C-alpha cells in the first residue's frame with residue numbers, strides 16, 4: 001500500500017491517504033466540468049487531513065450529498081467528502097492535487113455525472 005500526499009496550492013490544506021492511484025474519473029457534472037478535477041474515490045478511513053478544517057470552504061449543490069471542499073485562501077479544490085450508495089463514508093481525491101502525480105500515466109475514464 002502506498003501513502004500519497006496532496007493538498008491545495010498555498011499549503012493551507014494538506015492530506016495523506018493510503019491506496020493506489022489507478023483509474024480516475026473525469027466527471028461531466030455541472031461542477032466538475034467547470035472545475036476540471038480528476039477524481040478517485042477512497043474509503044474515508046484511508047484519508048487523513050493534516051491541516052485545520054477552518055481553512056476549508058465547502059460547497060454543496062443538487063442533492064447536497066457531497067461536501068466539495070476548497071481552500072479559502074488559494075481556491076484549489078483538493079478533495080470532497082460524501083458517502084457511497086450503502087452509506088459508507090468516502091473521500092473523492094482530486095488526483096491533480098496529489099504530490100508527484102504524472103497525469104499522463106493515469107487511466108482516465110469519463111463519468112456521466114451530469115444527470116445524477
Ligand SMILES: [Zn+2]
Nearest residue numbers: 008010071074
Ligand atoms: Zn490553499
